[in-house]
Amino acid sequence: MAFxxxxxxHTAAVAFSATALYSVTAVAQQATSSGEVRRVNAEAxxxxxxxxxxxxxxxxxxxxxxxxxxxxLSGIQPGDKVKFTAKRDGGDYVVVAISK
Numbered sequence: 595m596a597f598x599x600x601x602x603x604h605t606a607a608v609a610f611s612a613t614a615l616y617s618v619t620a621v622a623q624q625a626t627s628s629g630e631v632r633r634v635n636a637e638a639x640x641x642x643x644x645x646x647x648x649x650x651x652x653x654x655x656x657x658x659x660x661x662x663x664x665x666x667l668s669g670i671q672p673g674d675k676v677k678f679t680a681k682r683d684g685g686d687y688v689v690v691a692i693s694k
Contacts, residue, residue: 631671631676642660678691
């Protein structure tokens with residue numbers, strides 16, 4: 595079976611498009627927002643934050659429990675107004691930076 599140049603070019607374009615689509619969806623999502631700390635559980639590495647919508651993470655306004663490195667929790671307590679950066683890591687949401 596002989597392949598013509600149009601068929602080869604079309605096949606290459608389809609393969610490139612599929613690869614580009616996969617690459618975009620594989621990128622980790624991250625966003626910065628602000629909210630109010632509701633709970634802190636340093637032992638479990640968790641923080642509960644009430645915040646507005648975070649479109650980059652497909653989150654509506656809510657109160658959500660995030661995973662967090664306990665080292666980031668120094669000086670953070672319930673009632674604090676904070677600015678934080680969070681990312682989606684698989685099925686979890688993780689705070690990677692936080693400040694008052």
